[in-house]
Amino acid sequence: MDNRSIAQSIAQLARMSAGDGQVCGLTAAQWSTLRFFARANRFSRTVSAFAEFHATTRGTASQTVKGLVSEGYLTRSRSDLDGRSVRFDLTDKGRSALSQDPLDALSEAIGKLAPGVRNQLASSLKRLTEEVAGSRGKPSFGSCRFCCHLACALRKSGEEQSYACDLLEQPLAANDLDDLCVNFETAPSDAAARARRNRKTS
Ligand code: SF4
Structure with missing residues (x-):
């Protein structure tokens, strides 16, 4: 299938699932x-x-x-x-x-x-969304887990993990981490993201 046909299939799937009326x-x-x-x-x-x-x-x-x-x-x-x-x-x-x-x-x-096909599909769609949004100068949206602004720390009392957004300077709950965010920015690399997430607060 050529690139245009694949793009049309994605658009067709979106139309079929739009739920109009x-x-x-x-x-x-x-x-x-x-x-x-x-x-x-x-x-x-x-x-x-x-x-x-x-x-x-x-x-x-x-x-x-x-x-x-x-x-x-x-x-x-x-x-x-x-x-x-x-x-x-x-x-x-x-x-x-x-x-x-x-x-x-x-x-x-x-x-x-x-599972492998599903994960490959998810990562391909994420990449396509970023490419198309980037080409239009629009935010690509994404979740905290993959964002360069996520900060993680272990609280001093006990081992409970706490989260915060470096950009907005706001605390985050664990169940916020998969939500969509307009301020999302892709972490530069998995290694850098891990290093950032593991940074401990003093
Ligand atoms: S900018 Fe948005 S996605 Fe990134 S860490 Fe802050 S709240 Fe989460």
Whole structure:
């Protein structure tokens, strides 16, 4: 298969899984918005971060988010990081809609792949996302585990691991580490990332 055919297959898979009107009357853009706010960390649950992720304008993203707030799928509140910005969170209704997400069919199909194939697919898609986002001067998004700004330390009392974001100077919980972040930057290399993560606080 040539490169263009592979690109078309990826786009076709995305279209088939978009879920336009299939459940709860939600449009493809609304599904995409709910999925983003379910996976984004607390620094990234904003309209501007969603606009970057969805490769759309801030105005379009704002309209979609506004509609989901008025329909009770999202709530808005002041960001605890920056009192001027607004953060959006899923409501119970939003979480309930996602439990019927049309994307689950693709997710289940991926789960049937052999572990090696699945891991290769994940790393290839990550690389493709970084290449395409980089060529457009857009953030590629990613999670703390693979970010150069993640700092890890062993607490002095006991051996409990603690985490923080060097860039935002904010503590992180262990269950934050897989969330999507608009400020993500790929660690320069696995070795450098490991060294950074193992740095101990004094
Ligand atoms: S460590 Fe990286 S991915 Fe995690 S919050 Fe900080 S900038 Fe975002």
